[in-house]
Amino acid sequence: MLKSGGVVQHDPEDASEVEKLVAENGKLNYRINIMKRTASKSDPNGMVNILGKLEELFDSAIKKAFPDIKDFQVVVVSTTPNFGDYQFNGAMSLSKLLKTLGKSLNPREVAAAVQKCVPPNEVIETLDLAGPGFINIKLKASFVQEQLSLLVTRGIRPPCGVEKKRVMVDFSSPNIAKEMHVGHLRSTIIGDSICRLLEFLGHDVLRINHVGDWGTQFGMLLAHLEDRFPNFAEETPPIGDLQSFYKESKIRFDSDADFKKRAYACVVKLQSHDPVYIKGWQAIxxxxxxxxxxxYDRLDIKIKERGESFYQDLMKKTVMLLEEAGVLKEDEGRKVMFAPGIAVPLTIVKSDGGYTYDTSDMAAIRQRVHDEAADWVVYVVDLGQSGHFETIFACAEFAGWLDRKKTRVEHVGFGVVLGEDRKKFKSRSSETVRLVDLLDEGLRRAKEKLIEKERDKVLTPEELESAQQAVAYGCIKYSDLAHNRNGDYVFSFDKMLEDKGNTAVYLLYAYTRIRSIARTANVTDEQIKKAAADGIPLSHEKEMKLAKLLLRFPETIVRLTFDLCLHPLCEFLYEVSTTFTEFYDVCYCVEKDRTTGQIVHINMDRMALCEATANVMAQCFSLLGLKPIQKM
Structure with missing residues (x-):
């Protein structure tokens, strides 16, 4: 700085230096803000969500290029290799927003302005402006190499930047005294996979089995119990076939007026918590x-029972609170509750003073949000109940119990299981298919398939049994999860057990083949990790294509949480398998002498890529509830 006549004058060189410092400060502030947003929730050892990282970079660029635009939703998508790795395609939306602010810029001009403002980073190699305003993004090879190396040396980890929540997932929900049937299959499989996903992401998940363990049907069961096992209060009744026991009691209830009267009396005693009848109820x-x-053991499902009986004492308080809030209306002796904009009300109290499923569901949502302090409540129930849950959520809001800005509640619906005739899945005798029979049939067919492939000649009896279970239960789960849950799906063992295409059998076989590469070459985990730590060149285009796909795992599973549809994970898993085949066909991992068959060279960096692929596939299997095995 120069002083002249007491006035401070700025040297042009100083001004230039100040501008540089301001620019550097801007970059630092950007990085600090990102760190602030993720510091409390990000695992520093987590995997990088590349798509999320790119969205942060473009969000910063948009704010710098167009500071007048607030809360713009950045759109970055993965794209085909012809265009790059990812693409920013929000320029058209930005152009329309700018027009409302009196600024006329076409999408290509908008994209050019955004492109210039993307801050320096370690992720992006090039940004190419294309077409009417797309920005094609190519990742840095060094970044891909580094992240792949970490994937192998550290293993599969949850993505960075996931805010941990307390989540309650309500699924499966069979009825006491009735057998689980095919109608329970989808809720059980989908609910378990959702829990696995959320648990892997680090959320505190409570798996709830809202079983039907209360109600008038227990009156007829208890009355029948009294007749069949009069000393049930002293000795545990040896009820063998509960399904037959239920049918016997139902026939008597429908045909014997005296029995029906006695059944209603048993309900009263049960609801008044008579210790004798409570003991009988517990036995059933x-x-x-x-x-x-x-x-649940066969399907590897973990779940905590919290049935309708859990909410019985809470229902009185629920009704009292709704009355105090003045939201209940009299309707022909009933007490009903309307939610704004919804025509059909909930029946909170029946004309005889009894409670309904509506009452227990209102008690449950209040308990989960208020008492459990859940951040997120998920109900995995068929689509036929969508209207009911829409009303429950709206009434909970109207009562002041639910604030959707603070608590996420959603009904995860699904279609029905169809037979190959595209009608509701039934047994040959037109009865509902028992779930245990379905699983047994899966085991039988899986064994037939393995023997057809002559696996029984190369596997030990124990290995064959493990493969049989992996295929049987895996194909049942995968066939369900690979379909969009919002539609019906056709249950076909023949299609499930195909070893080509996007099926569990094909993928399980593919996984075991990948695992066998290192095993055949006698390569240890330590050797593979050392090779990865030394660096994976990824010099062949098929190596780079596979590596980039594997690194999309974090963004794939984060996106699943948006709508809790799981079929994109199945599509990703299948794409990993087919892309690995492309790589393996042209990139030799183990080179052998053509005459002797002896191994002459092992490409350790490619072995590391095999390990990365197997690890990603294994984690996908785990999220889907499948059990891969080393030999098949």
Whole structure:
């Protein structure tokens, strides 16, 4: 600085230096803001969500280029290799927004302005302006190499930047004294996979089994119990076939007026918590629980029972609170509740003073939001109940119990299971298919398939049994999850067990083949990790294509949380498998002498890529509830 006549004058060189410092400060502030947003929720050892990283960079660029635009939703998508790796395509929307602010810029001009403002970073190699305003993004090879190396050396980890929430997932929900059937299949499979996904992301997940363990049907069961096992209060009744027991009691209830009268009296005693009848009720519930657990064990489902009985004492308080809030209306002796904009009300109290499923569902949502302090409540129930849950959520808001800005509640609906005739799935005798029979049939067909492939000649009996279970239960789960849950799907063992295309069998076989590469070459995990730590060149285009796809795993699973549809994960898994085949066909991992068959060279960097692929596939299987095995 120069002083002249007491006035401070700025040297042009100083001004230039100040501008540089301001620019650097801007970059630092950008990075600090990103760190502030993620510091409290980001795992520093987590995997980088590349799509999320790019969205942050473009969000910063838009704010710098067009500071008048607020809260713009950045759109970055993965694209085909012809255009790059990702693409920013929000210029058209930005152009329309700018026009409302009196600024006329066409989409290409908008994209050019955004492109100039993308801050320096370690992710992007090039940004190319294309067409009417698309920005094609190519990743830096060094970034891909570094992230792939971390994937192998550290293993598969949850993505960075996921805010941890307390989540309650309500799924499966069979009825006590009735067998689980094919109608329970989708809720159980979809609900379990959602829980696995959210648990992997680091959320605090409570898996809830809202079983039907209360109500008038227990009156007829208890009355029948009294007749069949009069000493049930002293000795645990040896109820063998609970399904037959239920049918016997139902026939008597429908045909015997005296029995029906006695059944209603038993309901009153149960609801007044008579210790004798509570003991009988518990005995019936215990028989059901044991049968349910056999199914859950076979499918590797973990779930905590919290049935309708849990909310019985809470329902009185629920009604009292709704009355105090003045939201209940009299309707022909009933007390009903309307939600704004919804025509059909909830029946909170029946004309005889009894409660309904509406009452228990209102008690449940209040308990989950208020008492459990859940940040997110998920109901995995068929699409036929969508109107009911829309009303429950709206009434909970109207009562002041639910604030959707603070608590995310959603109904995860699904279509029905169809037979190959595209009608509702039934047994040959036109009865609902029991779930245990379905699983048994899966085991039988899986074994037939393995023997057809002569796997019994190369596997030990124990290995064959493991493969049989992996294929049987895996194909049932995968066939469900690979379809968009919002539609019906056709249940076909023949299609499930195909070993070509996007099926569990094909993918499980593919996984075991990849795992066998290192095993055949006698390469250890330590050797593979050392090779990855030394650097993976990715010099061949098929190597780079596979590596970039594997690094899309974090963004794939984060996006699943937007709508809790799981079929995109199946599509990603299948794409990983087919892309690996492309790589393996042209990039030799193990080179052998053509005459002797002896191994002459092992490409350790490609072995590391094999390991990365297998690890990503294994984690996808885990999220879907499939159990891959090393040999098949």
């Amino acid at each position: 519930c215990d028989v059901s629980r044991r049968e349910f657990q056999k199914i």
